[in-house]
Amino acid sequence: MELLQNDLLLRAARGEKTERVPVWMMRQAGRILAEYRAVREKAGSFIQLATNPELAAEVTIQPVDLLGVDAAIIFSDILVVPEAMGLPYEMEEKRGPVFPNVVRTIADIDRLRIAEPERDLKYVLDAIKIVKRELNGRVPLIGFAGAPFTIFCYMVEGRGSKTFSIAKKALYADAEFSHTLLQKITDSTIAYLKAQIAAGANLVQLFDSWAGILSPAQYREYSLPYIKQICDAIFEVPLTVFAKGAFFARQEIGQLNCSVVGLDWNMDPAESRLLIPDKTLQGNLDPCVLYASFSQIKVEVRKMIETFGTQHYIANLGHGVYPDTNPDKVRCFIESVKEYSESPAQTSSIG
Amino acid sequence: MELLQNDLLLRAARGEKTERVPVWMMRQAGRILAEYRAVREKAGSFIQLATNPELAAEVTIQPVDLLGVDAAIIFSDILVVPEAMGLPYEMEEKRGPVFPNVVRTIADIDRLRIAEPERDLKYVLDAIKIVKRELNGRVPLIGFAGAPFTIFCYMVEGRGSKTFSIAKKALYADAEFSHTLLQKITDSTIAYLKAQIAAGANLVQLFDSWAGILSPAQYREYSLPYIKQICDAIFEVPLTVFAKGAFFARQEIGQLNCSVVGLDWNMDPAESRLLIPDKTLQGNLDPCVLYASFSQIKVEVRKMIETFGTQHYIANLGHGVYPDTNPDKVRCFIESVKEYSESPAQTSSIG
Numbered sequence: 037m038e039l040l041q042n043d044l045l046l047r048a049a050r051g052e053k054t055e056r057v058p059v060w061m062m063r064q065a066g067r068i069l070a071e072y073r074a075v076r077e078k079a080g081s082f083i084q085l086a087t088n089p090e091l092a093a094e095v096t097i098q099p100v101d102l103l104g105v106d107a108a109i110i111f112s113d114i115l116v117v118p119e120a121m122g123l124p125y126e127m128e129e130k131r132g133p134v135f136p137n138v139v140r141t142i143a144d145i146d147r148l149r150i151a152e153p154e155r156d157l158k159y160v161l162d163a164i165k166i167v168k169r170e171l172n173g174r175v176p177l178i179g180f181a182g183a184p185f186t187i188f189c190y191m192v193e194g195r196g197s198k199t200f201s202i203a204k205k206a207l208y209a210d211a212e213f214s215h216t217l218l219q220k221i222t223d224s225t226i227a228y229l230k231a232q233i234a235a236g237a238n239l240v241q242l243f244d245s246w247a248g249i250l251s252p253a254q255y256r257e258y259s260l261p262y263i264k265q266i267c268d269a270i271f272e273v274p275l276t277v278f279a280k281g282a283f284f285a286r287q288e289i290g291q292l293n294c295s296v297v298g299l300d301w302n303m304d305p306a307e308s309r310l311l312i313p314d315k316t317l318q319g320n321l322d323p324c325v326l327y328a329s330f331s332q333i334k335v336e337v338r339k340m341i342e343t344f345g346t347q348h349y350i351a352n353l354g355h356g357v358y359p360d361t362n363p364d365k366v367r368c369f370i371e372s373v374k375e376y377s378e379s380p381a382q383t384s385s386i387g
Numbered sequence: 388m389e390l391l392q393n394d395l396l397l398r399a400a401r402g403e404k405t406e407r408v409p410v411w412m413m414r415q416a417g418r419i420l421a422e423y424r425a426v427r428e429k430a431g432s433f434i435q436l437a438t439n440p441e442l443a444a445e446v447t448i449q450p451v452d453l454l455g456v457d458a459a460i461i462f463s464d465i466l467v468v469p470e471a472m473g474l475p476y477e478m479e480e481k482r483g484p485v486f487p488n489v490v491r492t493i494a495d496i497d498r499l500r501i502a503e504p505e506r507d508l509k510y511v512l513d514a515i516k517i518v519k520r521e522l523n524g525r526v527p528l529i530g531f532a533g534a535p536f537t538i539f540c541y542m543v544e545g546r547g548s549k550t551f552s553i554a555k556k557a558l559y560a561d562a563e564f565s566h567t568l569l570q571k572i573t574d575s576t577i578a579y580l581k582a583q584i585a586a587g588a589n590l591v592q593l594f595d596s597w598a599g600i601l602s603p604a605q606y607r608e609y610s611l612p613y614i615k616q617i618c619d620a621i622f623e624v625p626l627t628v629f630a631k632g633a634f635f636a637r638q639e640i641g642q643l644n645c646s647v648v649g650l651d652w653n654m655d656p657a658e659s660r661l662l663i664p665d666k667t668l669q670g671n672l673d674p675c676v677l678y679a680s681f682s683q684i685k686v687e688v689r690k691m692i693e694t695f696g697t698q699h700y701i702a703n704l705g706h707g708v709y710p711d712t713n714p715d716k717v718r719c720f721i722e723s724v725k726e727y728s729e730s731p732a733q734t735s736s737i738g
Contacts, residue, residue: 332560
């Protein structure tokens with residue numbers, strides 16, 4: 037078994053006691069850091085960076101050195117899975133991801149394969165191996181994938197959307213098509229996460245980024261059963277489910293075979309503790325807090341830790357950090373978590 | 388007192404018994420109708436249409452004739468209030484509303500006035516009077532305004548945004564600025580709604596379209612108190628509060644001095660009845676259902692009515708109807724509500 041110098045994240049995820057709250061940030065390896073932007077420039081494009089194992093590894097490790105986070109998360113994109121299934125995407129500078137081909141019929145689904153990670157996603161696995169070697173046990177490495185419903189949205193819609201109305205139309209209009217595609221994505225995702233773990237990922241996180249566009253009934257039919265399949269299949273390392281906007285499904289997510297539940301900043305910490313009593317929680321500072329003054333950031337971090345408590349808890353933002361955030365504000369967030377959670381007795385006098 | 392031939396909406400709003408469920412749709416006067424698009428073309432632009440009382444009245448009445456809804460809603464925009472306060476907006480074809488000037492300092496706020504509806508918003512009041520005359524009591528007319536926080540978002544940010552990070556930055560960074568601007572918007576909004584009622588509006592609705600970007604704590608500080616002021620000031624007609632995404636504030640909204648609470652499609656009807664026991668509820672079909680087949684629409688409408696029940700209930704979508712919706716599907720939605728809610732006994736055998 038691997039010996040980690042800092043295993044706070046993994047102990048918190050497993051529900052064990054921690055001497056302070058571990059902290060990391062979604063999108064920590066990214067545009068907030070000038071050092072990232074320099075590597076991105078060198079690579080040429082986002083996709084060239086994500087598919088170059090050496091460079092992807094370099095930007096994965098940057099926030100560990102530069103920000104002091106308690107975990108690295110592999111630099112990649114949730115859309116590598118559809119690409120590995122035979123549906124490539126492009127990244128347009130202002131518009132985000134675009135799929136030149138989309139999936140609209142059973143025949144379209146038949147043309148897709150179940151991803152074979154060692155062949156189709158070798159560049160991610162190689163990046164993970166490099167990161168593990170270079171981290172040399174300093175902090176754990178997080179692997180990740182999109183939840184099947186979120187991947188479905190992109191594959192059917194073909195691009196980002198406020199409403200994903202084409203993808204949602206498919207759910208209401210053609211349940212067979214929808215379930216067939218969701219199952220193929222799920223099978224690919226399980227294989228991919230297992231390969232990430234075999235390559236060295238110490239924890240994996242599922243991002244259901246578009247959970248919030250569904251009604252509770254549709255979420256129960258089209259997203260939860262596939263997340264459940266993944267939770268039941270992954271037993272090697274702790275798994276985190278982060279379903280942005282699925283406030284209505286917290287209780288059901290809390291009953292899945294996962295270790296950690298991620299919360300967005302709309303979800304009240306105290307209420308979430310009641311709804312999800314048996315899991316470690318992760319989150320949930322509003323990323324906009326990092327636009328405030330240093331002193332205001334400290335106030336908000338302290339409030340957050342007081343409501344979550346210092347155990348069974350991983351501090352994070354409630355969403356990915358916004359790209360125009362000042363890295364000094366990010367450092368203030370991270371240092372405040374460490375400071376307040378190490379000495380919670382001192383913090384109980386305010387709030 | 389005005390005699391209405393169809394007062395189902397008002398009776399439902401007041402909590403009185405209705406023989407069937409009243410139904411209307413947010414954005415019913417709009418791009419879904421070819422007849423609307425023709426008038427819009429004639430007017431030249433959205434703003435030219437909205438500021439022309441005769442044409443605005445014409446498109447307000449169209450859905451009553453063409454779709455069979457139980458209420459008209461005045462054709463206008465929530466951004467007429469900032470304009471009346473001295474902050475004009477433009478409507479860009481693809482990008483939506485844009486404010487050439489924005490509000491970022493106390494000095495910017497000082498340059499704004501509290502709207503005087505009879506002078507600054509006369510075109511809306513004139514349109515209401517024309518609609519009332521031409522409707523001649525067939526159905527009630529709904530007036531509306533944006534909730535202060537949503538208007539604040541546009542005035543500070545200057546345009547639509549996924550995150551409204553500039554506006555939210557102001558909340559975290561400068562509480563005094565934020566409360567001062569919110570109060571000025573609130574005072575303008577109360578004057579505007581009272582003028583709409585004096586001109587003939589039978590019910591008014593507050594749209595807190597961006598409620599869902601706030602944390603529960605921020606919503607409690609920056610949105611609810613201003614909605615409360617408006618609810619307390621408007622006593623002449625029933626008032627509806629629709630705060631999209633504010634699932635976490637349903638209980639508090641349910642305790643306001645309002646008659647109706649609007650729900651989006653993420654909010655479970657049964658849970659919402661428990662959280663808001665004393666109000667009429669309005670909503671909440673996912674607008675994407677109207678992309679499904681006629682038979683599927685009927686199934687979903689029936690489910691909705693069975694969960695809400697036929698009393699203390701106004702049927703609507705959970706958001707504005709999407710502009711590319713087939714009007715025949717819209718008619719199917721409206722007719723299904725009427726059909727199933729008139730004979731609920733027949734529907735209790737399924738579901």
